[in-house]
Amino acid sequence: HPYFLNPLMYFPLILLGIDHVLEKNKPVLFICSCTLAAYASVYFFYMSSIFVFVYALVRYIFLYGRSEGTIHFVKKFSIGFLSFAFAFLLALPVVIPFARVVLSGNRVGRTVPALWEPLYYIKFPIAFVNASADHYASMGYTVIGLIAVIILFFKTKCTYKLELKIYTILGIVFLVFPFFGHVFNGLGYATNRWTWAFNLLVSVIVVDFAPFFFSLDKKKLAFISLLVLLFALPTFAVRSHGKSSYIAMAVVLMFVCAVFVFLFFYQKQTVLVFSIVAVSIFLSAFCHFSPYFFNYVSQTMLAGSSFETMQNSQYSIFEESKIDVDRQYRLDIADSEACSMGNNAAQNYGLYYNRPNTALYYSTNDGTVRQLLRDFQLPVNSDLYYTGLNGRAFVDAYLGCRYCAVKKDKREYLPFGFEKKLASNENFDLYENETVLPLVFSYSDYMPRGGYQALSSVQKQQAVLQTAFITGTPRLNIKEKTSALIFDDKPLAFAISDISKDIAFDGKLFDVKKGGACVTISVKPDCAGELYLIFDNLYFSNNLRKNWNSARITVKCKGLYRFFDIREKSDQMYSNIHDFIFNLGFIDRAEDDMNIEISFSEKGIYSFDDFSVTCQPVTKIPEYISALTADNISYHYMDGKMYISGDIVSDKILCISAPFQDGSYALIDGKKQKCFCVNNFATGIEVSQGFHEIEVCF
Incomplete structure (x- = not known):
């Protein structure tokens, strides 16, 4: 992600600035670089501040050791601290809003596991060379980086380059324990988005030991070439996926390797060293940055331009129809699919069109919004994004949702009260409900x-x-x-009328033996209103500690499908949300027995304190x-x-x-x-x- 180049521009300047403070008592560069880094990105400045403190402490020890007394340490510390404080004051206009939202919102108070899932530690050594070990531990230092680190620790004396060794050990410790990922991610979910700093460290180690590679004899260089090949083979096997274009890339790379090896026997070792570096870089690109793996430009090319996608979103209907609608009311999005993560509704397109709406994605959310989601038990699975208001008439009325966009073929998903059709375009219809509160x-x-x-x-x-x-x-x-x-809400009696052989039910949990299994309940509504399916304290557990670990519960009622997702505790986006009310639609009269089919996408235990069905009349709104x-x-x-x-x-x-x-x-x-x-x-x-x-x- 190009955004992560940001700290790589400012962090070296910050380190150089703290060196000026420690060695020359000159804080100007440190103050300027910290201030610029904060204005460029408070998120990365926060990480950099932690790292610079660690660096300054270790650096002071290696510069002065015990040769200087306590007074000298206090003096240096005071200059550094006051310089940082001054830079912090200069950056307050951007730091204060960020800090306020972080401290009041969803990031503080998360439960962090003691260790990552076992698969992470299996992937970690491989990730050091040519892949990612999940949780954004994006390393990929190639064989050159691996050998440079090995040389640092095993081919030198204990005290040689001890400062680099300490930084490396600390970096590995930070990568091993989720707690540090939690801290570096602004007290959010545990993730290793700070690895840009570790990447900088390994780069320094590689450059520092570059002369060593040119001094190796042919046998050792041949061994390194073999290592490159060994790491290349599984990479080709995993990444090619049988696609001819990727296989062709692999063949070309192997041909280049053969040419370099041929030249090696007729030229100096320098040729092979450069060939190893070139092949390693090519291999890293093929493995981790190729068009089918995190290449954002490629994804945009495949999906159509981002601007065109935004123009085809729900919000574009306002511009295309040129109708005079009040911007002081919110827009809601109808049907579950339109509000799912990854859909246009969740991509903040409403900001471009200046339309208040209910489907947004922010990495830091206000604590009151978090509380609102929980108070109304809206069926969202994370505090980071909102996926509409579930079409509930009372909530739409309270939050001023006067407009609702619905896909042309999904008219039946419109919430109650949206009867007046205002406009249409190729993909969506826009409806209005005048019986809502203003903002x-x-x-x-x-x-x-x-x-x-x-x-x-x-x-x-x-x-x-x-x-x-x-x-x-x-x-x-x-x-x-x-x-x-x-x-005037009315709890409804219900009974389980059919249950899959792959589900065991004991009154407080569904033990799902196979993904896709379903259970059908029968209910007889005795009033007109919205029909709610309610889970209190619902937990999903499958004993699989994975980076992404969630289950989808799909509900079919009156021919309409709706769904919500619940995250397992090991999921990195887990937000401790376990209470759900799901609106199954409006019933305009008392009806005979109605079937509600509930299916579970994943094998596992779905436990709860209460499971009920309620009818909510809306006539008093x-x-x-x-x-x-x-x-x-x-x-x-x-x-x-x-x-x-x-x-x-x-x-x-x-x-x-x-x-x-x-x-x-x-x-x-x-x-x-x-x-x-x-x-x-x-x-x-x-x-x-x-x-x-x-x-x-x-």
């Missing part, structure tokens, strides 16, 4: 957050359309709600929306601020359907007031009766 609305009363936490997820989605639930203890003049909340939009409020968002004006009929809590952030405040008619968190997610402001001009600063 800014008002509550007349509130309840403490504790009452919200005690509700079930089905009850929570109903409750947020009736009153505000306040986090913390802000002093409010608004009255606390005294009347009871209305909940218009009444709730009318009450929350009684005030005449207008708003627009610009440059990170929300500008609101309106005539408030009585003292209210103004709710902005955007993630609450600590430190947010509002200027109400010029007077500053702190914002507070509403419903574990949204941003709230207390406003008094009358007309107000409000500026909300996030």
Whole structure:
């Protein structure tokens, strides 16, 4: 990935800068390089900061040892620390937003395994030469790199190049234990995306020992050539896959090898050394960077240009139809397939079209968004991306999803309420539902957050359309709600009518012996509404410790297919999500027995605390929306601020359907007031009766 060239440009400058500090007491280069690195990428600057601390400590020991006293160490440390602190202050405009999201979001508090899966350690020695050992341990130093490291440790005295040896040992330790991958990845899932630093170290070792290769006799060079060939054969076998073009590449490479060997017998050893290097580089490219393995340009060429793909996404319908739609409402995406990871909906194309939407992919997410997903038990399997709102009418109404795009042949997947067709293009139809909340609305009363936490997820989605639930203890003049909340969801009795011979069921788990096995339940809905399949505390386990380890549960109901994925604990994207509510669609009347078929893609144990079916009537939504939009409020968002004006009929809590952030405040008619968190997610402001001009600063 070319993005990882970024730290390779700045990190050497940072190391050179710390050398200037340690040897000359000159911090200018260190300050400048750290500041530039932070502005280039806070993510890589974070990694570099850890590495530079380790480097500085080891470097000081080798420069001065015990020859200098404690005062000298404190002086050097102080200069380095103050220089770094000054660079950090210069970079605060980019560091603070990054740190706030990381510390409040999904990355902190993850469970990290003590060791990687066994297969990782089997692949590791091979990966050192010509492949990846999973978890982004992308090394591939070729035989030249392997021999250079072997020479460093086994062909030199213990104290020779000891500094390089210490760095190498530390690097290998960091690669061996997942904890370090977790730390270097910004406290996210454990992965070795920091190997660019280890690659730089091995490159230094290779360059340092390059003269050694030119001093070898013909027998040793022939042995190295044999090693290159031995590593080449399995690479060709694995990568060629029987494709003629790849086999042709392998044949050409072998011919080049033969030519170099022939020249070797008539020329100096220098020819063979360069031939070994050339063949090793070619082999590495064939193995790890060829058009069928992580070549992003090639993938774009095969799939069509990225811009054309984006133009064919759900969002393009707005531009093509040129209809006048309100950008202050969100767009939802219909049907499970359209919201799956890897589809256009998850590629952030909505940002290009400036359309608020519900299917996004971010590597750092706000903690309130994470909480929203869990409160409503939306069927997502990771905190890193959102895949729509499951077509649930209450959630769509609460989050202001006025528009919904659906594939032309998937009209039946439209959520309830989207009846008005606005536009069409070659691939999608766009529908509108006017019975939703705007992004800014008002509550007349509130309840403490504790009452919200005690509700079930089905009850929570109903409750947020009736009153505000306040986090913390802000002093409010608004009255606390005294009347009871209305909940009209109805649990439905069901029975297992058919079960595959490859599934054992004991009431609390499905033991699936073969992937694709299914179970059918029979239920009789006795009301009109949305039909929910609910799993509480659902776990998937197959005792396979793999880099990617998840299972797909597909549900068929009334001829429609929907699915959700659940990750095993060993999966690197595991986010501790185990509660799921899955909307099976709207039933417009009481029906006779209905069959729901549930299939499991992977062999394993699917255990749960509760498994139920519920009917959620939606007839009260218009009444709730009318009450929350009684005030005449207008708003627009610009440059990170929300500008609101309106005539408030009585003292209210103004709710902005955007993630609450600590430190947010509002200027109400010029007077500053702190914002507070509403419903574990949204941003709230207390406003008094009358007309107000409000500026909300996030």
